[in-house]
Amino acid sequence: MDSISSRPSKSKKIILRSVIALGLALGCVSAVKREDFKTCAQSGFCTRNRAYADLAKETPNWTSPYQLTTSSLKLQNGVLTGDLINTQEDKHPSPRPGLSFELHLLDNDAVRVRINERDPVSPRYDGVQDTVLIKPYGLAKDSAYTRLDKDAAGALTIQYGAQDQNKIKVSSAPFKIEFFVNDVPTVVLNDEGLLRFERLRKKEEESKKEEGKEEEGKEESKLVDQDAAGDEVDIKVEKSPLELKLEENLWEERFKDHTDSKPRGPESIGLDITFSGINHVYGVPEHATSLSLKATKGAGAPYSEPYRLYNLDVFEYEIDNPMALYGSIPFMLGHSKNSTAAVFWMNAAETWVDVEKNAEDKDSGLLSWIKSKKAVSTPATKTHWISEAGVLDLFVFLGPTHRDIFRQYSSLVGTTALPQSFSIAYHQCRWNYNSQQDVAEVDAGFDEHDIPYDVLWLDIEHTDGKRYFTWDNAKFPNPTDMQQSLSAKGRKMVTIIDPHIKKDDNYHVSKEGAELDVYIKNKDGNTAFDGWCWPGSSQWIDFYNPKARDWWASQFSYDRYIGSTKSLFTWNDMNEPSVFNGPEITIPKDVIHYGNVEHRNVHNLYGTMFHSATAQGLTQRNETNQRPFVLSRAFFAGTQRFGAIWTGDNMASWEHLEIASPMLLTIGLSGLPFSGADVGGFFGNPDAELLTRWYQAGIYYPFFRAHAHIDSKRREPWLFGEPYTSQIREAVRTRYTFLPFWYTLFHEASVDGTPIIRPMFTEFPEDEAVFATDDQYMVGNALLVKPVSKAGVTRSTVYFAGDEKWFDIKDYSVEQGPGAKEIASPADKIPVYQRAGTIVPKRERPRRSSKAMENDPFTLVIALDSQGEATGRIYLDDGETFNYEQGDYILREFRASNGVLSSHNLKTGSVGKTSEFVQRIGALRIERLVILGSKTKLTKVTVGNGNVAEVECSKAPIGGSYVCTVKEPKVAIGEDFELSWV
């Protein structure tokens, strides 16, 4: 680069010479795209564990070096314990204590497996359970399981479950655990022998190693071959490239300009989990990928990188890519026609998951146990889980049905909190609504165009210089009045509050935070970490510090958050956390949390800790027990207990509209049902058609919010003119008509963890045609939704599953399943069908907000199946307090059978006193019944007491059956009744 630094001379060529030199330099710089985020090869522990897997594959007759010491195994009080030895480490000159092994039989048919180090150099982080598990779970009673003694090969089998349906076979040498449900193999741990537990060590070893490099190298290679057949023993002197990889980046590790000091050295854990007989696995969000996970390894694998779980702020993320996004849930569910099982890998450190689909007829010893019983070519999905730190701690859920799995999983990590009822209505957001005047105009715009909405959102620009809990006084001189004028119409407001605190002694939050010493610390453990985010130089609250959590929660009290009112709620963004100048745009892994915990161990939980502290703040700000509403971008297992999430910064493109369905389905089945994607797409400008189609799809997202980037054009729903305004109005109103149904689904999810929007396979578990379907889905068990996600499309192929009829929700046209059919999807509607056999409660009066519907009467849409039967439910409460926990709610089942519709109370146990409000809601009438699927015209509808209600029937446009509308049956939504028709 001499020519560049040389002084200018009279030579006219000086600039040109440097032009050339610099041009070359620049060429090198711009070579790599997407270079901000690590690939597995750029991550030491991922490389090492993947290399281990490759080595296993390459090595003939590979056997896991891990063995259980048979004599150590003890089973009592529902827990099996024992010593797990790495036989390679046994050959170490000074053997260390082995690993501890625990297997817990839970009273809900789940199984927990834990492996930790005995007497480690320093304790491994084991705190994830404290924040993720909601309470200590119950263990199976001794009487609930049977120990079947060791077989010839030294395996121990435990039989348990409500019907003794589960078998767990624990093999000692090599270590392996097989799970059977009704004697069908489902999940196998360490089937491929990829268990790998990096022991903590002292850094001194590293320097010794430098000296004795050759010696140790030899040793390692011997270890690898120890189990090879005698005549094949071939002592390697040189290490193979794979073996060398096993030692890569053990300590300090660099990525781009960042150095991860890794003072504790290597501590990763890896394990393979096989889903036997299962071709489709789902889960491990968040990725912009298909619902059925794609192979990341093996011949013909669509992806070459593992699915990565590491909460990151990814600018303009790519679709169809397993790279990490904003949230992580290490939960995976496998499903086949014959079995369903799931695992939860309880680890909050960076995690990678490889997926490999079984090649047909794989001839190896690994599946011999299947082959011994069954014909060859049994499908299987092999997964390899790799985490950077912590202990090995996983749960296996054996179902046997999906609903069982969701119940088992959610009983550990919690179900979704029942949301405030406004929060499942429509949210209007933009970065940014610029002023109080702007807010008033947008609010008036909705009324003028008669489009309902419930919540108006303010992004970061509303603050005084990105100081959260403050207002830009010039633009928002009177936030209290602003909120009150919204609240007068039943509407709410949400402001953004991020976890980065501007460094500014004149900012009360910053100052108090410093005084209370609640910021995340640098790796030295003393000074506060300082990074860049929206406000410039910032610090991050350490939500692992109990003092910090309480202090943070107290910031939301009305006297501290000046200008906040009861109708103001919160949006937590940038909580991966996003650090503009950090490695991979997040905080360095070696920063320190309260209790001297390295961030590496808890990264994926940070956002959730923030989310929960905020929810706590919103709960405790009120004297009455109001439910909080907090939206978060980052998430982890358990987030559902604190509020909603959205899929982050998507783009205004058809592809992003399309990928939203599989992303939300995946997040939902991983226990987090309250989720949505930004309607319209965050970055860029949707055209009128895309925006309209997005609204038509978005009304079927559990969380329904439109949002737009500051550089995008305005796109409030009326700005594109007709026919779009009317089409969007119709869509949003449709959402509002179904709010009673949605709220009932949220209640169901809050009770047993059932997803709200559901992949087709969970409703039709035996129909293999839908196992990979993710371009249509179910809302609850009743509505089939097929978003249109291509430009110019007016016909869509819809797959009607099951043997029953499906009814178009708008004109009640009938389609008969099973089979795919091309359906009209003109610009003003997407195909949405109600499934025969269901009853859906609705409120059909257009209103300007959900609050304004509070006293409206109900409509029941009764879709009779071929037997003339249908069932459905409704859940109602005050929509905003926790009083439902004391029984202040209505839960009823409607059942139609043999021409009789009846309503029954489903509230169980000792019911609390219902409030006046809930009594009033319960007394609201059902104004209309719509009866679908009747083969004959109904002529007379008689209510139990002899009242006769008017009924009117007409033929559905397609499919021929009758649509009968019963006017004013004179029954209340909350009372028992019987009503018959002929």
Added chain:
Amino acid sequence: MKTSACFPLVAILALGAAVVQATVGSTPRGVSPADAKLYVPDNHGQWKCLDGSKTIPFSAVNDDYCDCKDGSDEPGTSACGTGFFYCANIGHVGSSIKTSRVNDGVCDPECCDGTDEFDGQIHCPNICETVGTEAKKEQERVRAIQEKGSILRKEYIEYGKSAKSQLRKELEDLKAKIDELQKAAVDAKDKLDDVNEKLENYLEGSKNEREIARKAQLVPLIEEQTRRLKRSHDAKAFLLKSLQDLKENHNKNYHDLAVKSTVTAFDEFVASQGDEHKSEPLASTEDNDGSDSETSADERLKTLTDDTHVVQREIGTLYDLLAGMKQEYNTEYNDEAVLAAVKITEEFELNWDSDRQEFKDELPLDIPAEESDDTPEAEKLKEETDLAQADYDAASSEESRVEDRISDIERKLEMDFGPDETFAKLLDQCFEFKDSEYTYSFCFFGDANQRSHSTTFLGKFSGWGEEGKKYNTQWYTGGTKCWNGPERSVKLELTCGESNEITSVSEPAKCEYLYKMKTPAVCPVLPESEQGPSTSEPKDKNGAKSHDEL
């Protein structure tokens, strides 16, 4: 019937409340007096939906159940939610709200009598008296403004009409004069050509020698200037590429404002360049080393020098973008693309004088003066030429002045100054609005700008609003292009006021500005009798000066 003991009493009450048809008087609740005739049963007590789709018993009107597709059977309930509910607002004026707002728990301000909420969930007091009084006050206030505005608007109209007729007259006069002026200019030109020819003939003898000598004198300078031009072109291309690379490769995740603003400005630079500078004229410069007989060596050198300056000014602009970023970029990010650009900037700095907008090593060329041939005869001829030149300049400038005026008048006569030429008065009048960050300005029918440290062009007048309230909106479009966005534009919304004043400026969407302005120009024209005493000149709060002529 199995009725649980849960809600019987309340249930019955609620069911009773379901039937809410108004029995007072003959007009159903929510029907305006104008529509009352539509709500009459036939002889059989039946009633037909207003769209004719269905016949229902009249008792089903306002029975809180939606029977008609068009919602016309429920003007007084929310059952259909698609029609309008009339509230009489006695003490104020009657008003209609959407039936979706009936009994929705909100006291709609449009129904000050509170009749929109009658289901007992909420009590809406009748505040029509207060509202009526306030409305009257407000009406009076608006009326007062309108009256004052009306007077001014009439003055505008008067001005506009007379100005246009004056212009027409002036145009006539000027057109009458123009032939004469053109002839005078032609004559002067002829005379000038005459004396010039004489001078040239006189000098002809020595011309070639002089030119050859001059050329020999200038060749090294032309060569040097050609090199400088080429170097400038190369440097410009290099900076463009560097900025392009920066734009493409910088890490958008960092949200570094310094980088973002440089990239934005670069995009605007590229957009402003358009197609003009598609290719470099380098090849031709190199090939024709002054041998072209058409142009003299002096002209050639001048062209090269001018071209160089143009390119160097552009280099200056591009360099400043990089230098600005280098000053303010966040050094902690270590974004390789930014670092590369900074390195380039540093390197460039060594060679570039940003004050003079020249390369440091390029001293201005010293161009020797042309040797003159000062014979007395030549002197005399030159003097004559100078005189003729002065005559011609005078004649021709008078001609073009008048021609310019003619085309200016023609343009103004063609302009749409709104109804009755109201806006003629405001032509080229300029107004400003200051907010905490910027000063926004515009001149009627001219340009709109935004000013802070520098001035950003927001657009040029491009037309009126859409049909209907066409003359309440003006558009100023085609402003400087936004980063990642459209060309800037201004929508000017005008409402009646007693003086001209911009009352607010906002940016509802990125780079789309909304100016709200009060002006007498859109006040209603009230009949003479309603006017108070006439005021004189308007006082414009923004200090715009009134023009006396168009």
